[in-house]
Amino acid sequence: MKVTKTFLITALLSTLFFVGCKPKDADIKSDIEAKYKADADLSGLTVQVTDGVATINGECKDDATKTKSEEQAKSVKGVKSVVDNCTPPPPPAPPVVVSTDDALTKGVMDATKDFPTVKASVNDGVVTLTGDINRSSLQNLMKSLNTLKPKKIQNQLTIK
Amino acid sequence: MEQLQDKYKQLIDTANSEGVSNLQVTEQDNVLHIDGEAPTGAVKDKLWAVYNQLDPDFKAGDVVMNVNVAAGAGTKAKVTTDKTNLNIRKGPGTDQPVVGKAAHESTVTLISKTNDQWWLIKTDAGEEGYAYAQYLSPQ
Numbered sequence: 001m002k003v004t005k006t007f008l009i010t011a012l013l014s015t016l017f018f019v020g021c022k023p024k025d026a027d028i029k030s031d032i033e034a035k036y037k038a039d040a041d042l043s044g045l046t047v048q049v050t051d052g053v054a055t056i057n058g059e060c061k062d063d064a065t066k067t068k069s070e071e072q073a074k075s076v077k078g079v080k081s082v083v084d085n086c087t088p089p090p091p092p093a094p095p096v097v098v099s100t101d102d103a104l105t106k107g108v109m110d111a112t113k114d115f116p117t118v119k120a121s122v123n124d125g126v127v128t129l130t131g132d133i134n135r136s137s138l139q140n141l142m143k144s145l146n147t148l149k150p151k152k153i154q155n156q157l158t159i160k
Numbered sequence: 161m162e163q164l165q166d167k168y169k170q171l172i173d174t175a176n177s178e179g180v181s182n183l184q185v186t187e188q189d190n191v192l193h194i195d196g197e198a199p200t201g202a203v204k205d206k207l208w209a210v211y212n213q214l215d216p217d218f219k220a221g222d223v224v225m226n227v228n229v230a231a232g233a234g235t236k237a238k239v240t241t242d243k244t245n246l247n248i249r250k251g252p253g254t255d256q257p258v259v260g261k262a263a264h265e266s267t268v269t270l271i272s273k274t275n276d277q278w279w280l281i282k283t284d285a286g287e288e289g290y291a292y293a294q295y296l297s298p299q
Contacts, residue, residue, distance in 0.1 A: 096193040138217060139208055139218075
């Protein structure tokens, strides 16, 4: 009985001792976060720490930023290693390619062939529709014109 | 930027939920360009219905929606003209001579796509040439 008690106390004390001299994961996490917050390049990153291993997620704009995020994390006391998963941001969407006026004019001629009451003009990528059309035909005409890759379709048609 | 995306949120949400692939939504010069490939003709029709609801009679001029039905060579397509037969032309353009007709509601086979307007097709009778894609519904 006494032996068991002594053993338990020793175990408890040693646990406290070891935990006490080693920074807790939560502290490591907040230390890294504090460093990141102070740097505009790194402020958007998220940090997770498990058993002293820091895992970084988020967007790093370039390799230098990634290296910096890793070094900053490593410099925090208690960090055993760093898994840096930060990636460059996705490339911006490519600009929409608008057809040339020549291609548009030909396409508009084909699209409006079956709608003799519709007049269409093309200027700097913008297709302008005038004249009149039945509501039942409008959607078919628009579907057709929308495939031509215009900059804009200005619908000034009188809808009957 | 945000305003057009908000105005047409239901349209973009529908495109996403109906499985439109390669969906790209880009605002440029105050026009929202929506590009992608619809899995079926029914999905394309649904998108146009939503678009018409958000912008009645397409008067606002702030969207260009080029979502077409995915179709590769060998795809069968139905001729969906109002009631007439569909012209088959020698080349891709209404200025090209008519070399045949595909009957209203008949089925043709897609050989290749010249662009989103003109497809090279073959009828069951063996007639081959270019037809206006607007009147062809991939099956």
